[in-house]
Amino acid sequence: MATATLPESAQSADTFPINGTDYIEFYVGNAKQAAHFYRSAFGFDVVAYRGPETGVRDRASYLLQQDKVRLILTTPIRSEGPIADHIHKHGDGVRDIALWVDDARTAFKLAVERGAKPAQEPTVMKDEAGEIVIAAIHLYGDTIHSLVERKDYRGLFMPGFVPFSSPFQVKPVGLKYVDHCVGNVELGAMNKWVNFYEHVLGFVNILSFDDKTISTEYSALMSKVMSNGNGRIKFPINEPAAGKKKSQIDEYLEFYDGPGVQHIAIATDDIIKTVTDMKSRGVEFLKVPATYYDSVPERVGKIDEDIAPLRELGILVDRDDEGYLLQIFTKPVQDRPTVFYEIIQRKGAKSFGAGNFKALFEAIEREQALRGNL
Ligand code: FE2
Numbered sequence: 084m085a086t087a088t089l090p091e092s093a094q095s096a097d098t099f100p101i102n103g104t105d106y107i108e109f110y111v112g113n114a115k116q117a118a119h120f121y122r123s124a125f126g127f128d129v130v131a132y133r134g135p136e137t138g139v140r141d142r143a144s145y146l147l148q149q150d151k152v153r154l155i156l157t158t159p160i161r162s163e164g165p166i167a168d169h170i171h172k173h174g175d176g177v178r179d180i181a182l183w184v185d186d187a188r189t190a191f192k193l194a195v196e197r198g199a200k201p202a203q204e205p206t207v208m209k210d211e212a213g214e215i216v217i218a219a220i221h222l223y224g225d226t227i228h229s230l231v232e233r234k235d236y237r238g239l240f241m242p243g244f245v246p247f248s249s250p251f252q253v254k255p256v257g258l259k260y261v262d263h264c265v266g267n268v269e270l271g272a273m274n275k276w277v278n279f280y281e282h283v284l285g286f287v288n289i290l291s292f293d294d295k296t297i298s299t300e301y302s303a304l305m306s307k308v309m310s311n312g313n314g315r316i317k318f319p320i321n322e323p324a325a326g327k328k329k330s331q332i333d334e335y336l337e338f339y340d341g342p343g344v345q346h347i348a349i350a351t352d353d354i355i356k357t358v359t360d361m362k363s364r365g366v367e368f369l370k371v372p373a374t375y376y377d378s379v380p381e382r383v384g385k386i387d388e389d390i391a392p393l394r395e396l397g398i399l400v401d402r403d404d405e406g407y408l409l410q411i412f413t414k415p416v417q418d419r420p421t422v423f424y425e426i427i428q429r430k431g432a433k434s435f436g437a438g439n440f441k442a443l444f445e446a447i448e449r450e451q452a453l454r455g456n457l
Contacts, residue, residue, distance in 0.1 A: 097312025099193065099285035099448055103191060103317060104261050105183035105231040106146070107347060108152040110166050111175040114158035118145040120416075125424075126256035127154065131244035135160065136356075139243055142166055146240050146247075151260040152349055153240075155179075169225055174419040177344035179219070179227050180264055182316070187232035191218035194230070197283040200408075202227045212238025221267045223276055223320075224342035228284075256364075257357040262348040262427050263308075263317035263435070267335045273322035280309040280318065290318075294324035296437060298446050301457065302330035303375045308435065319435065321345065331447045334456045339439045346412070348425035354409045355388065357426055358396045367414040369446040370397045380437060383407050401438040406431015412443065420454055433437070 110348040111117045121127040127147035134143030141164060145158040157178070159166035166195040169178060184190040188205045195201050202219035213236040219229040239246060268276055280286035286309040294303035303324035310317045323332035329444055335345055362368065368456045376394040383402040388409070393400065398411045427436075436443070 092388045099312065099340075100185065101284070101313070101316060102185070102443045103151075103309050104153050104264070105233075106115050106179075107177060107180040107264070107344075108144075108155040108157055108179040108229075108263070109175060110169045110173075110178045110179065111158055112170050113158050114156040116141055116143050116271070117141045117158075117175065118147060119157045121147050121156070122251060122253050124361065125149070125364050126254055126258065126360070126364075127152075128255070129249065131240050132247040132371045133241075133243045133245070135205050137243060137245050137336070144227055144235055146243075146244060149255050149258045152258055168171065173343060174223065174339070174421060175417040176422055177226060177337060177347075178320075179229050180222070181229035182233050184230050185234060187218045187230045189218040190230045190232075191220070193219050197253050199279070199283045202387060203229070210238060210242035212242075213360040214238060215241050219245070220329075223266055223272070226343055227268070254360075254398040256360045257351045257353055258426075259352065262425075263319060264347050264427070265321060265322050265345045267332050267342055269336060269343040270323050272342065273307060276320050277307050277309060279407075280320075284311065286316075286317065286318070288310050290319075290434065292437060292440075297323070297440050297444065298326065299448060301328040301448055302314045302326035302444070304330050304332050304334075308405050328457050329451070330453060331444065334420055334454075337456075339421045344422060346423045346425050348427050351426055351428050354398055354411070354426060355392050355396065355426035357387075358411055359392075360397060361426070362396065368397055369414060369443070369450065371399065371446050372440045373397055375399070375442050390418040399436060399439040399443065400432070401432065401436040403432045403434040405433055408432040408434070408441065410436050412446075412452065420451070422457065428435060 127149045129145050130148045131146040147154045199220035202221045205218040208215045210455050215236050216232040219227045287309045291306040292306045292307050297304050302325045303325050304321050306321045308319040324332045383400050398409050407430050413424045415423045
């Protein structure tokens with residue numbers, strides 16, 4: 084599948100410097116139990132906690148960390164309010180992809196001047212370890228981008244959070260950093276959000292996939308990959324395309340009740356080890372037919388890994404001009420068919436596995452059919 088297209092224009096200066104992803108915050112129905120799932124199954128450590136015991140009256144939040152990946156799981160502790168409303172509408176899902184900036188006030192002002200819808204004015208949070216400045220702008224649906232400035236903070240994470248300790252011994256599975264984070268938006272809305280990333284946050288469109296690249300017998304979708312100035316942050320955006328049946332994006336939009344984050348891809352240096360470990364802890368992955376592997380040597384050429392463990396685990400392989408990549412996708416991690424994870428190991432390749440789209444989407448559609456949603 085070689086129909087990925089290059090961007091129409093390349094941008095040279097970084098007009099909105101972002102250091103990286105600061106954290107990804109989920110709103111969930113029961114953060115205490117979700118935190119245990121991420122500890123036992125995904126190997127995250129709970130490093131900090133904020134809640135009623137630390138002076139926050141309306142919510143409880145757990146900060147999970149594995150290498151450079153930081154997740155916050157937040158739950159409301161009363162029935163009313165925006166967090167409870169978010170969960171009622173969307174189920175467990177991503178509320179905030181927080182971006183780490185040097186100067187949150189300037190970043191917020193610039194973003195709003197360029198057309199971003201403000202979600203939170205710059206707010207200073209202080210404790211004895213210094214201060215954090217945080218502001219936020221709206222993204223698709225009920226999702227936001229917080230802008231986090233932490234240059235004057237020497238504490239654990241953020242004022243309000245206290246260290247969390249537990250006798251539970253967490254064993255990491257080798258997850259390293261967030262490789263990319265994908266959003267699903269409504270039919271016709273993809274270019275609006277591509278423009279938002281270009282004009283507000285100074286991102287560049289580095290790859291585009293049309294509905295001919297990404298189609299199966301039943302459904303199709305379109306996708307554009309946006310990358311920030313320093314290339315560390317990549318946000319692909321999907322929209323559904325007309326097909327014979329309901330696409331996986333349509334299913335997501337129906338059950339999430341609107342646009343939102345579809346999957347978070349996390350990098351590992353040893354995907355065979357990571358996935359073996361996660362599977363043994365009960366993480367469910369999508370499975371492609373064994374025949375997928377018959378064409379792998381011919382399609383991707385020589386790779387360092389043996390095919391047998393890849394086939395056994397269901398790990399996919401793809402190659403581009405710069406190298407190859409190995410990837411696998413979990414099933415949704417909540418009962419609604421919405422958010423899932425990708426585990427990815429890059430061996431030179433900078434692309435997203437377009438050669439796997441067909442096999443992958445057919446695997447997703449088999450799951451959709453089981454749910455009665457195809
Ligand atoms: Fe992905």
